[in-house]
Amino acid sequence: MFRALFDRDTWQEIFGSIQKNKLRTLITVIGVLWGIFIYITLSGASKGLDNGFERQFEEVAINSLFVWAQNTSIPYDGFRTGRNMQLKLDDQSYLMQRVPQLQYVAPRIARGVFGGDGASVKRGGKSGAYAVYGDFPILVKIASKDIFDGGRFLNQADMDNQRKVCVIGERTQTELFEKDEDPIGNYIQIDEMYFQVVGIHKFSGGGGFENDSDIFIPFTTYKKVYNTGDNVDWFAMAAYDNADVVAVEKDIKAALKVKHRVHPDDEFAFGSFNLGEVFNRVKGFSSGMYFLSLIVGIATILAGVIGIGNILLISVQERTKELGIRRALGATPREVRMQIIIESVFLTLIAGIIGIILGSFVLAIINAMTADNSGFPYANPTVPIKFILIALGLMVGLGTLIGLIPAQRAVSIKPIDALREE
């Protein structure tokens, strides 16, 4: 069987018949090519969409969630309803202890974020109002901050020494500094107090209310400057990768209710936002798309294969006489079958490869067109080579099986009947 594959004459016989049957060859090639092309383009594009969504979220830990305090809605333990809740700094260690699935808990406090005035910031003759955050260094584990070269984010020493340092946003820089000025090491005035700039963060889209004018200062400094005691506005948290974010969210709230003496059924005392859950939903959507495109792609391939089989069937009927002649001249049934099978495999393979090349080409074009558009959720549209090979293999394999039907017919009739056919 394999001897025939490496025999130059086998190929001469096959090329002869491929050349002779130009229309059949063309239709076959187009059928397979189209199938593979659609498959690659479709699944590549949906993978690109998938990657795009992922990129939109990459600045934030995908398992992140946020909890803040609201007012109670159920009287409990001697307290009236409508009590103002306040998160405290020691909730951090309490939560870490009570909810083991939590990897990071970053207390945050801010002004000028949810209503209220921002801090008034001055530098030389320029001034403006900006949101100011009091943050822990571990915040970057939850929502990564892209810091420009030469700068840094807040660190533990800043915290320990309650340093008056700050990380400013890209926009803050352009609004307060001259174009050719390096803000690092320079001072700005925040609410009449001097802070040294230690870093500038790039604006990153996705997953938050922060923007490119935010100013970050150490939590400890914030608490001293604004006299906020142990108050925390909200916690930014990240669960471990394998944690069930919905369950973690429930556990957190339950723990906080115990510590702050809130009725267990009180759903209003603490508010939360679960980015992990949102992410999972988007993710589910895009992998649904991916799955769908896989099915459509495979269906297309199957349709292509059936088309090929049909064409081969017709062509064998047309060639019955020729095959009869070959048999009269001494071709064994196996040799006749082999010729037809090698022919069909060869055709589907060539067509498949051309389809792959064309599909990749289209994906490359789409990629180039969306490359510098970070707002559009589309990135790196790839199809794993494994899937391509499976698709190609499926096509060639099924093509062969279907090719076998006419081949079998061609050898199952008596040579004289084949010769009689016109």
Added chain:
Amino acid sequence: MIKIKELHKSYTMGQNTLYVLKGIDFDVREGEMVAIMGSSGSGKSTLLNILGMLDTADSGTYILDSNPIKELDETKAAIYRNKFLGFVFQSFNLISYKTALENVMLPLYYQKVNRKERQARAQNFLEQVGLGPWASHHPNELSGGQKQRVAIARALVSEPKVLLADEPTGALDSKTSYELMDVLQKINDTGITLLIVTHEEDIAKMCKRIVHLRDGVIVEDKKVKQVRASSYVE
């Protein structure tokens, strides 16, 4: 070379069974040149096809070159056809997309002869039938006589012991027919056994023996003095 006994063959079409061969006994020795005659529908082609293993008989024995041919599977039959037999058909049966040379090379492909040798041998046989210069022509560029010579070269290239020809001159004018018979006689001179189906008396007389079929049986079987076709060809 060929021994058949009590050969029967019938065709069934719907309700009707048509008995075509009703017990044929027939021996052909090596080197003979036999004409098979009979009216249209008498079963000449049927007999030849069974002898050529393109068709199967209902019953009877058939021995080819001392090999009993019975219930042979298709693979073995193909090998026998390739090794022992050569065919020439009334309608030539050349493969249209192959050149004359490629057509003649084809039986050698199934003998797994390498291409160079195939080419050389095929060219040699084309020259023997006088078509050397036409090697690279396709069948549609050849006359009927030329096509039949290509078919003869193709039948001979595998060096068969028996050449079976079903009305090889049926589609040719008489002059071309005689030229073709001249070629066939010369082939027979080299020792190859020839069976030729014909209903033309003059063609039959160019053989060494004439067998008459009527209603599925042999009614006459006689040796004749061979007329050389070369005497008609100048």
